[in-house]
Amino acid sequence: EHTNLVIRNARILSSDGDRIGDVEVGDGKIKAIGDVPATTGAEIDAEGYVLTPGGVDVHAHIEQMSGMGLMNADTFETATRSAALGGTTSVISFAPQSAAPSLAHAVEDYAGRASSGAMIDYAFHIILNDMKAENVVDDLTALIAVGHRSIKIFTTYNIQLSDRDICEVLGIAKEAGALVCVHAENDGLIGWTKDRLLASGKTQPKHHALSHPRLAEIEAVERLIRFAEYFATPVMLFHISTHEAVNAVRHARARGVPVWAETCPHYLFMTDAVLDRPGIEGAKWMCSPPQRTTADQDALWAGLSDGTLDLVSSDHAPYRFDESGKLSNGKNADFSKIANGLPGLEVRMPLMFDAMQHGRISPMEFVTWCCTNPARIHGLPRKGDIQIGLDADLVLWNPTKHHAYGANDLHDNVGYNPWVGKTITGYPETVFLRGYPIVKNGALEGKVGQGRWIARPAPGVSTTAAPAPEYVEATT
Ligand code: DUC
Ligand code: ZN
Ligand code: ZN
Ligand code: ZN
Numbered sequence: 515e516h517t518n519l520v521i522r523n524a525r526i527l528s529s530d531g532d533r534i535g536d537v538e539v540g541d542g543k544i545k546a547i548g549d550v551p552a553t554t555g556a557e558i559d560a561e562g563y564v565l566t567p568g569g570v571d572v573h574a575h576i577e578q579m580s581g582m583g584l585m586n587a588d589t590f591e592t593a594t595r596s597a598a599l600g601g602t603t604s605v606i607s608f609a610p611q612s613a614a615p616s617l618a619h620a621v622e623d624y625a626g627r628a629s630s631g632a633m634i635d636y637a638f639h640i641i642l643n644d645m646k647a648e649n650v651v652d653d654l655t656a657l658i659a660v661g662h663r664s665i666k667i668f669t670t671y672n673i674q675l676s677d678r679d680i681c682e683v684l685g686i687a688k689e690a691g692a693l694v695c696v697h698a699e700n701d702g703l704i705g706w707t708k709d710r711l712l713a714s715g716k717t718q719p720k721h722h723a724l725s726h727p728r729l730a731e732i733e734a735v736e737r738l739i740r741f742a743e744y745f746a747t748p749v750m751l752f753h754i755s756t757h758e759a760v761n762a763v764r765h766a767r768a769r770g771v772p773v774w775a776e777t778c779p780h781y782l783f784m785t786d787a788v789l790d791r792p793g794i795e796g797a798k799w800m801c802s803p804p805q806r807t808t809a810d811q812d813a814l815w816a817g818l819s820d821g822t823l824d825l826v827s828s829d830h831a832p833y834r835f836d837e838s839g840k841l842s843n844g845k846n847a848d849f850s851k852i853a854n855g856l857p858g859l860e861v862r863m864p865l866m867f868d869a870m871q872h873g874r875i876s877p878m879e880f881v882t883w884c885c886t887n888p889a890r891i892h893g894l895p896r897k898g899d900i901q902i903g904l905d906a907d908l909v910l911w912n913p914t915k916h917h918a919y920g921a922n923d924l925h926d927n928v929g930y931n932p933w934v935g936k937t938i939t940g941y942p943e944t945v946f947l948r949g950y951p952i953v954k955n956g957a958l959e960g961k962v963g964q965g966r967w968i969a970r971p972a973p974g975v976s977t978t979a980a981p982a983p984e985y986v987e988a989t990t
Contacts, residue, residue, distance in 0.1 A: 518539060518540050518541070518555045518556065518949070519538075519539050519555055519556040519557060519558060519949070520536055520537070520538045520539070520550050520553055520555065520556075520557045520558070521536065521537045521538075521539070521557075521558045521560050521565060521908070521910065522536045522550070522557060522558065522559050522560060522561070523535075523536065523559060523560055523561040524536075524537065524560035524561075524563050524564065524565035524910065525563070525564045525565065525913075526547070526565045526900060527564060527565070527566045527567075527877045527878075527880065527881050527900075528547075528566075528567065528881060528899055528900035528901065529878075529881060529882070529886050529899050529901070530900075530901075531878070532877045532878070535547060535548050535549065536548065536549060536550035537550070537565060537900060537906075537908070538550045538553070539906040539908075539946070539949045540949075541949070542905060542906055542948035542949040542950075543903060543904065543905060543906055543948075543949070544900060544901060544902055544903065544904050544905075544906050545902065546902065547900060547901075547902060558910075558944075560910055562912075562913070562914075563910045563911060563912060563913070563943075564910070564911040564913050564940070565900070565908055565909070565910055565911075566601075566867075566880070566881060566885065566900075566908070566909050566911065567881060567885040567886070567897075567898050567899050567900050567907060567908065567909070568601065568602065568603025568604065568634075568885070568897070568898075568907030568908060568909055568945065568946070568947065569597075569600070569601050569602035569603060569604075569862065569863040569884050569885060569909070570602070570603075570604045570605075570884070570885050570888035570889045570892075570894060570897050570898045571597065571602045571604070571605050571606070571827055571828050571830070571859060571862060571888070572605075572606040572776075572825070572827050572888045572891075572892045573606065573695075573752060573753070573776060573778075573827035573828065573829050573830075574593065574597075574605050574606070574607050574827070574828055574829070574830035574858075574859055575607060575608060575829075575830060575831045575832070575855065576588050576589070576590055576593040576594075576605070576607040576608075576628075576830070577589055577590060577593075577607075577624075577627055578607070578608055578610060578613075579610070579612070579613070580831075580833070580853045580854070580855075581671045581672050581673070581854070582842070582851070582853060584833070584838075584839065584842055584853050586831065586832050586833060586839075586853075586855070587832040587833055587834045587838070587839055587926070587927045587928050587929075588830075588832040588857075588926050588927050588928070589627070589631050589927070590607075590627055590628045590630075590631030590632045590636075590965075591631040591632075591633065591962050592925070592926050592927040593605070593607075593830065593832070593859055593926055593927075594631070594632045594633040594634045594636070594859075594960075594965060595633055595925050595926075595958060595960070596857070596859050596860040596924055596925040596926035597633075597634055597859040597860060598633050598634055598945055598947070598952045598953050598958065598960050599860055599925050599942070599945075599953055599956075599958060600859060600860035600861060600862065600863050600864055600942060601863040601864065601867075601909040601911070601942030601945055601953075602634065602859060602860075602862065602863055603634045603635065603897075603907035603909075603945065603946075603947045603952070604634060604635045604636065604637075604889070604894060604897045604898070604907065604968065605632075605634055605635075605636050605637075605859070606636065606637045606638065606639055606664070606892060607624075607628070607636060607638060607639075608624075608638060608639050608640075608641050608666060609621045609623075609624035609625075609638040609639070609640055609641065609662075610641035610643070611640070611641055611642050611643050611644060611647065611650070612641070612643055612644075612673065616647070616648070616649055616650075616653060617640065617642075617647070617649070617650050617653035617654060617657065618649070618653040618656070618657065620640075621638060621640060621657055621662060624638055625638075625967060628965065628967065629963065629965075629967065630962070630963050631962060631963065632962075632963065632964070632965030633947075633952060633960040633961065633962060633963075633964050633965050634947055634952070634960070634964075634965045635897070635905075635907075635947065635948075635965050635966050635967075635968050636965050636966075636967060636968065637661075637662070637664075637892075637894070637967065637968045637969075637970060638662055638664075639664045639665065639666040639695055640654065640657060640662055640664070640665050640666065641665075641666045641667070641668075641673070642654070642665055642666070642667055642675065642683060643668070643673035643674075643675070645675060645679040645682050645683065651682075651686065654686060654690075655686065655690050658686075658687075658690040658691060658692045659690065660969065661968075661969030661970050661971070662692075662970070663691065663692045663693060663892075663893050663970040663971070663972065663973065664692055664693045664694070664695055664750075664892060664893070664970070665683060665687055665692055665693070665694050665695065666694075666695045666696070666697070666752075667680060667683055667694060667695070667696055667697075668696070668697045669696065669697065669698050669699060669700065669701060669734045669737075669738075670697065670699045670700065670701035670704055670730075670734075671697065671701075671802075674701050677737075677741075680738075680741060681741070681745075684741060684742075684745040684747055684749075685745065687747055688745055688746070688747035691972030691973055692972075692973070693748050693749075693750055693891070693892065693893070693973055694747070694748070694749050694750070695749075695750040695751075695752055696734075696738050696749060696750070696751055696752060697752050697753070698731065698734035698735045698737070698738050698751055698752070699726060699730045699731050699734050699802065699803060700729070700730040700731075700733040700734045703727055703729060703730040703733065704725060704726055704727070704730050707724065707725050707726075707727055707730075708725040708850055711724055711725055712848055712850065717848035717849060718794075718796065718848075718849060719789045719791070719794060719795075719796030719797045719799070719800050719849050719852065720786070720789040720790045720791075720796055721849050722789060722796075722800050722804060722849035722850075722852070723786040723789055723804035723805070723806075725849065725850070726802055726803050726804050728755075728756045728758065728806065730803075731754075731755060731756050731758075731759050731803050732756060732758045732759055732762065735751055735754070735759040735762050735763070736762050738751060738773075739751075739762060739763070739766040739771055739773055742766070742771050742772055742773045743766070743769075743771045746772065747772065748772040748773070748774065748973060749772070749773050749774070750773075750774045750775070750776065750891065750892075751763065751773060751774065751775045751776065752776050752827075752829070753776060753777065753778050753781065753803060753827075753829050754775045754776065754777050754781075754814065754817070754823060755777070755781045755803040755804070755805070755806050755810060755814075756803075756806060756810055756813075757809060757810050757812075757813030757814075759775075760775075760813045760814060760816070760817035760822055760823065761813075763775045763817070763822050763823070764817065764820070764822040767822065774824045774825075774891050775817070775822065775823045775824060776823065776824065776825050776826070776827050777814045777817070777818070777823050777826060778826065778827055778828060778829045778858065778862075779826065779828065779858060779861065779862055779865045779866070780799075780801060780805055780829075780856060780858070780932070781803075781805060781806065781810070781811070781814055782811060782814055782815065782826070783811075783865060783936075784799065784805040785805050785806060785807055785808055785810075785811065786804055786805045786806060786807070787805075788805055788932075789804070789805070793845070794840075794841070794845050794846070794847070794852075797835065797840040797841070797849075797852045798835055798840065798856065798930055798932055799856060799932055800840075800849065800852055800853075800854055800855075800856075801829070801831065801854050801855050801856055802854045815874075815875075818875075818879070818883055819875075819879070824883070824887045824891055825882075825883050825884070825887040825888045825891065826862065826866060826883045826884055827862070827888065828857075828858030828859050828861070828862040829855070829858060830855075830856075830857055830858040830859040830926075831853075831854065831855020831856065831857075831858075832855065832857045832926055832927065832928045833853040833855055833928070834927070834928055834929045834930075835929060835930050836929070839853055839928075840852055840853055856932045857924060857926050857928040857931070857932065859926065860924045860925060860926060861919070861924070861931075861933050862884065863884055863909070863942060864917075864938045864940065864941070864942060865933070865936075865938065866880055866883065866884050867880060867911060867938070867940040867942075868938040868939050868940055870940075871913065871939045871940050872939070881899075885897075885898040885899065886898045886899050892970070893970035893971055893972075893973060894968055894970065895971065896968075897968070905947075905948050906946055906948055906949040907946060907947055907948065908945070908946040909942045909944070909945050909946075910942075910943055910944040910945075911940050911941065911942055911943065912940065912941045912943045913939070913940045914939070914940075915939075915940065915941040915943070916937055916938070916939050916941075917937065917938050917941055918935070918936070918937045919931050919933040919934050919935065919936050919937070919938070920934060921934050925958070941956070943955055943956050947960065947964065947965070950964070952964070
């Protein structure tokens with residue numbers, strides 16, 4: 515292992531642009547970029563390779579219980595191993611209040627699991643589901659102060675907060691300095707629709723998509739935008755899937771509401787057609803919100819391009835296609851009894867890199883959506899870019915290598931690849947975490963427990979610094 519090395523003649527993609535050059539790494543940090551003089555240390559000739567920042571995936575469920583009380587399939591070891599092999603070097607997963615008798619204990623518990631298992635650097639979003647629990651406000655304030663600078667709340671999934679409690683959370687977040695992330699779908703619309711579908715015998719995975727009407731997302735997104743506006747404190751809208759929600763965010767930003775938004779590869783590259791398979795097979799692709807239409811895909815890409823949507827996360831939610839996971843209620847279970855989610859930590863970066871290779875997105879967009887913006891918005895100032903002084907989290911891509919995804923070729927613990935059949939061009943062959951090669955020529959080199967917790971500073975974005983001027987109204 516060496517944390518001092520020079521990577522030479524790579525095509526470097528960073529927030530500064532796209533150029534050929536050398537990157538020198540010293541003591542785990544980026545020491546020099548450009549024309550680095552000869553050294554006596556380790557050198558890599560990266561001619562023909564593309565060097566990007568390590569991926570920053572700010573939305574992944576690891577060792578977490580589903581809404582149905584099912585432990586998901588990945589440990590910090592298996593999840594971060596797959597992330598590393600896909601070119602991701604930082605992850606933000608979740609510490610749910612419900613995992614322990616107190617919020618402080620829940621975060622401590624997750625900190626212990628991650629510190630012994632994680633192979634990449636990590637932080638946690640604190641999931642709040644009960645604002646009446648003893649000490650919750652004190653615990654939360656203290657946790658934020660030591661660097662747990664984000665909160666996740668839901669408007670559905672049996673852990674929704676009331677509007678009043680959402681106000682409490684936004685008030686505390688504003689005061690203490692934390693970003694509030696939201697799963698925004700209207701619970702009543704989903705519940706009513708689901709019951710009608712089941713009552714009429716529409717019980718298959720493909721009916722899951724109908725049970726999450728697009729208006730459920732639109733309503734909750736619009737509501738949370740109004741809350742962000744009232745409190746003038748930042749809100750991050752997770753996994754936007756509909757064109758109407760993109761428009762709502764676009765209008766909100768134009769009038770200066772501090773709202774950010776995310777989408778995911780399974781909304782960009784899949785439609786609800788993935789659910790329509792014989793029997794229960796479609797369960798492998800079930801997630802919430804569900805995949806939508808090609809028109810929504812177009813709106814998501816347009817929203818990313820004009821800056822309405824800020825970043826792409828995996829929403830990695832790993833369940834095996836067996837009794838421990840998707841089939842925990844049997845092969846004949848109706849859609850409402852099947853765990854939601856698909857694995858994504860390992861494929862997010864390659865899928866987006868492939869889109870870049872095929873001219874679908876620009877090199878700058880790849881870096882911005884997968885690395886720079888996630889780091890900037892979620893408060894990871896040493897991550898997500900290639901700049902002197904930042905952590906040397908780097909990915910060397912072989913841009914000409916093709917890989918056709920197989921039925922079970924990911925390195926998480928899920929046992930199936932929802933992207934089977936898709937060929938990606940460009941492979942993350944070598945991956946550095948703080949200068950250490952955690953993946954070398956496609957093989958895992960990282961050590962369990964090598965990842966470190968990232969204490970995050972208070973959000974640097976003042977609530978009056980409206981993002982509006984950067985964003986133009988689109989004519990859709
Ligand atoms: N949707 C979520 O919001 N979280 C995890 C899995 C899913 O499908
Ligand atoms: Zn969610
Ligand atoms: Zn999620
Ligand atoms: Zn090709």
